[in-house]
Amino acid sequence: MGMKAGFFWLGFLLACILASTSADETLNLWPMPVSVNHGLQTHCLRKNFALKTEGSKYADGSGILKDGFSRLLDVIDVSRAADKLTNFNNFPMLLGLHVIISSSSDELQYGVDESYKLSVPGNGNPNYAQLEAQTVYGALHGLQTFSQLCHLNLETRIIEVRPTPCTIEDQPRFSYRGLLIDTSRHYLPLRTIKSVIDAMAYSKLNVLHWHIVDSQSFPLEIPSFPKLWNGAYSASERYTMVDAAEIVRYAQRRGINVLAEFDVPGHAMSWGKGYPSLWPSPNCSEPLDVSNEFTFQVINGILSDFKRVFKFRFVHLGGDEVKTDCWVTTPRVGRWLSKKGMNKSDAYKYFVLQVQKIALSHGYEVINWEETFNNFGKQLSPKTVVQNWLDNSVPEKVVAAGLRCIISNQDKWYLDHMDQSWRDFYTNEPLSNITDPTQKKLVIGGEVCMWGEYVDGSDIQQTIWPRAAAAAERLWTSYDKLAKDPEQVIGRLAHFRCLLNQRGIAAAPLLGYGRAVPTEPGSCYKQ
């Protein structure tokens, strides 16, 4: 009962804060764009609001823009709008959205131009909103922003666009804005993964880091070594390569790259279920056998299969938490180490660099967890991106060494840490302690990590959202536009989590820590 009362007071306090901070209800955009100039008027949408692309250099042969526009109409609830506008509606009407894209290419690669400019109404034609972008992916971001300007008025059943007139110029602060999912500790159904991707697009995150395999299970089909997915939990808790291609396709059409990871030489016990010779011995089954050439043949096979499906510039090779004891205690491997004159640290380095080399030979640039940098520093390939997770002083060392870095410090950006609230996610600054402008550029972005030990298809969405969205604003919005005090954004973030709920994403209330549930009756906007 004490707990209940405590929650009540927390709720009451939160409600007060929410009430006091949602004053500018006209501008509930998430993440906040770089620049917004707006009046205080309202436009309205014609029911058959249309897409116009005259003057665009992008032909949209694959329908990415067309589909994005259809999804826009869906999420703004055009189907709920009245067929005929009522007489008493005096708002100027928008007949459609005029999208002008400068680049004819729809290649989605790291660093693709994601900027856009949105004008409601457009400068040329007052009956159209106008969206200009370098690429179709910038345009998709613009569509997301436009969707957040649309409000279905349930009294009139008119979709109102406000505030207008409005000019938004926008582009991300970081090129890499990631979310990790882990399909080894628990299998995630394809529909669940797609739904996570949907919500990433709403939040303008752009990299789905797919931690495919780990010690517990190996769910992905690898055509070159077809017994690897014998390490899956069950016959159905698996992904074919066609499934993987479908995830990549689905994400790409939403402007999201998929970063595939296998984590070697540790975190790989499940590999040996199909190929036991990958284990040092049946009794000592991790890390992968460094002494066996077959280990690297398998890795080469995986990467050659990956290359057909995972088109992102980067592949993630893991490299963290390697406990090398098995190599020493297994006589066969121990003899190999002696022969090569390596101790176990040397062997760890040998393994990591060997795998980097194979990945580079397939045309990938590589990402590794920070232990590889902590141990081998500049001996890593210069094409390495180091993903920080343990030690907050590592990023400055990484960039000082001239390597690129992704920030995922576990004390703030680990979604499986239920004691981290959205405030922790919001306030975590990737560039803290880095002042040199050249070094700053080497921090390519950040990533929130949804490790899978305690989530599956039943609870992953509310564990990710809205906390990942808080980080998404940190990664998207220009530094000077970010709130110094997270309480300043609470009303706007609450609004965004309600928007996610309306769109069918089970984002949790803000009150409380990770995966909190509502603690009393009330409005979505105040919880």
Next chain:
Amino acid sequence: MGMKAGFFWLGFLLACILASTSADETLNLWPMPVSVNHGLQTHCLRKNFALKTEGSKYADGSGILKDGFSRLLDVIDVSRAADKLTNFNNFPMLLGLHVIISSSSDELQYGVDESYKLSVPGNGNPNYAQLEAQTVYGALHGLQTFSQLCHLNLETRIIEVRPTPCTIEDQPRFSYRGLLIDTSRHYLPLRTIKSVIDAMAYSKLNVLHWHIVDSQSFPLEIPSFPKLWNGAYSASERYTMVDAAEIVRYAQRRGINVLAEFDVPGHAMSWGKGYPSLWPSPNCSEPLDVSNEFTFQVINGILSDFKRVFKFRFVHLGGDEVKTDCWVTTPRVGRWLSKKGMNKSDAYKYFVLQVQKIALSHGYEVINWEETFNNFGKQLSPKTVVQNWLDNSVPEKVVAAGLRCIISNQDKWYLDHMDQSWRDFYTNEPLSNITDPTQKKLVIGGEVCMWGEYVDGSDIQQTIWPRAAAAAERLWTSYDKLAKDPEQVIGRLAHFRCLLNQRGIAAAPLLGYGRAVPTEPGSCYKQ
């Protein structure tokens, strides 16, 4: 840490039980049909598996069957199947499903024939599965059962149908198999409600009891009294009548009726936000003012608006937890009571019977919570169905009085009670203590209740499922087919919850109580 270890052991025990009970993996149907005769062979589906309706008397003008068949293809993952069957597939192939429906009507009313007979392959044509049903709604149930016989083999990417040959004859034990949702304590987005309806169809539940309004908020548009929804939490946390009609339409096309409820005279404080004269006084705002003729005019208006949209035979009028003090302490109401010679109990009865009369005049039969029966017994309209929730001895009294009864005892079937596990939901027998065959027939079914104080769009699915599915088997399956010991069904229910996850429904693990989350890495089928 003690907690973690405890969870671990619980998990270990559960895993053992699951491993030991999932022996007959060939027949993971939920809910279990009345009669299943099957061999041990396997058929496979042609990729363009087709619907055939020759000889059917049902024309499907509204496309209910066609859409149901499309959804079947979707949930069995036809899109993941290989385009061409491989050479090494020696299973006999099914070209399609032949559906034969006897009734030309698609009226979905209480007591509609829901039986079906499914043969794989059919008797006449070995290249088709055959589904016979009296009504399209029986056929929809047959499609659900068929979907559970289909298994995508990820090695061959063939959809296997097993076990075959197979003949299933099936019909529900109870005509009323309900789930209550509550949109007053928290607003539920339309997409959330539709997703709940999807999962109801998978479980063969057939009544969505929509507890629309309560003291906390009034989210529904009532055209006759347009200020009523001023009692909503916010401008957007509302449903238009068009939205309501869309929910009814969506449910009906899945064989599910919508039971609309307003709960009077208690649980109605939010009504007075738009019409303060419905309150006894601003300081004493519940129950609705019994002395004011306007109160009954409003109720009449609501019911006349309901009648256009909610086509189910029944309407729910609430009537529970009425604290009548405000009527006595408000001088104006007190004077009215004196004038009428009523005490507060008389007035409660007057109110309930008056509202019943209005509902009956609109052609509805009525459902009330058990307090109305406990207080007024046979003075209720003989068209009353009493919904039991408090006292387990009430159902026998209700049916002894010749009234119909719905079972929702809160000690077993309240989904907001987190301490009730799926075992409680499974073992709760609606006919316990009722022996007379005529009286048994008056128990028209049961309902699990998802009260909304602690759920919203973020957590409702895992709070409902899989526990509601456990109750669904109790309500569907013939008594002699039900497991006496719930441990006998744990493997099959775990399989069904994984199926829900695969279909995008966030059903929780079985381990633990309501809304449990996974407590360690592992297979969906063992959690």
